[in-house]
Amino acid sequence: MRVRNALRSLAIKSLYESLDVRMIIHVASQVIENYDIYERTGCPHNIPLTAQQTARQVIDDCIALDMFLDLLEYLIILNSRGYMGREFPILYLDEMIKHIAAEGFLYNPEINRFMEDTTKQATINWGRLHEGSNYSFTFLKIDIVRNSEHVRSNKKTDVESAYRHIHAFITNSFLKRDGREWFWEGDGGLIAFFNGDIYNNAVLTGIDIINKLNLFNIFDNILQKPVSLRISCHAGTFPFSSNASVIRKYDPIREAFEIESKHTPENVLSVTVNVYARLDKLLTDSLTSSIQCDKWKLYYYKPSTEFSCK
């Protein structure tokens, strides 16, 4: 996130007016691993640092390492919970949160995180992830089935328009749950979840997409035949990369591709056991019993929309 001068100055002032040198260094060490203020400032250990100097160094280091928001998140916790039984009210917090909102990040108190305001921006790293650092994700691999058949039997403009429509409701569905599109290639792509309740959010997005596709086929489809999707939902931990070709090589992503293409029937969301195990009851109740597919134990969301014969 871009930290403008006004916000930088305010953060420095907030630190040195709210905390002493020892606590400012404590805050920095909570955010930046092995933080050494003397190494950072170049001052010898025998020269005492003022709170103002320390605050300036800590803020500049956090900005340089793109960890300014992490620092603010810790300050918010410190302000509300204190440390070692002592209270530490942090000055100018609300004002700083407002500055950050203007840069496109909103504070979510439920998970104590600044999150991208998706009405303004939705970057593939949520504006927070660092290239090469390890994170846990859930993800959906989506594929439009029989793409070439649609292309052959319809006007090009109709196929483009239908796919745009499908892509639009998919986008709406994952953005609502703070997902990000890591790549999309016309007839399918990869959606990832990082913030918050990533297991339930990924499955809900998959369910929502399958249901919206049903409505699309009933009301909006201009193509000769109904459109079908296959979706797999999987989870894994790996280093973040903004390069799609790097991401594709990670094992969990390759597994999601394989599960989608080989073990997922049309118009079904398949969920791996890694995700299923962390789902809430309503969602596990909405999936089938486990199905063994090759080496995978999968759970399907396979809604019945058949006529009742009762």
Next chain:
Amino acid sequence: MQIVILGKYKKITSFFTAHCSLFPIENISAIKKLKADPDTIVYVDRLSFSHENFNLVLKELQTRASLWGVIDPKNQITDPALLFFSGAADYLNGQVLEKKISESRLQQIYSFKTGQNVEHIELPEFPGWDKLISRKEYPFIFLIISLSISEELKKSFGEKRFEKIKELFLNYLSYVIQDTGKLWMTDGTYALLLFPPEHSEFALRIALQIILNAIPLSYEYYKIQTILPMTIALHYGTTPWEKVGKTGNIISADINFIHHIIKKIAKPGIVLASEEFIKRIPEKYSALFIKDKKFEGHDIFKSFNYKPSKK
């Protein structure tokens, strides 16, 4: 039923909302090419002919069409009854044309001439929500949605949570119907929504959307760990209009009927629709329904039964 207009001016077809075609006549002999089957209504445009030629056309028409009428945009005919004595089935003067000629008038003509009863009552066109007149009868699409919650489930929610769910339920409906529909009657646990007759597709979309979105809605919106059971029915009929909140004294057979559907035969996960509604929607949508048992004299159709997954 087809409509053919004999005349010179294409503009005359714009007075018909029902489909019609112009049979252009430059000279009288052209009428001999007209072939009208018994279901076709042939109108003659008085304005397109001189007095003498108009009479010739009428004479020819009496032998060529079983159903015919006269269009008189400038009210030139002083005694229209004479036309009926000669076998005419309809007469449309300037004032009648201005109101547009719809399918319902054609059914009345057919009924009048053939003696076959076509059940139809001419109702006013939907003028827009702000222009509806109190106590006047209008046609509407009715969509009724009811929370179908057992006492046991209600208990498990707790009173406070249940009140919140009811509030969220009505807020959601108000949101999805936008300005197109009206949340007309409710006691908190059910809602009767009205839509203008031409918005049958929109009403159907909302009904199916509510059923298909049951999981995300329950989990994310109502924040409960079970699918909120709802019963849904669609009907097309009439009711006297009153503003929201003043509907206590309304007497309407259609309103009673749709309430009875919900109370007596509706089941969660299925959309029920009356025959009257099914007739209003394009055929591709009626394929979403299959015929069920008759209820209170109406044919009832039911949609697919949505179940998240089979364990």
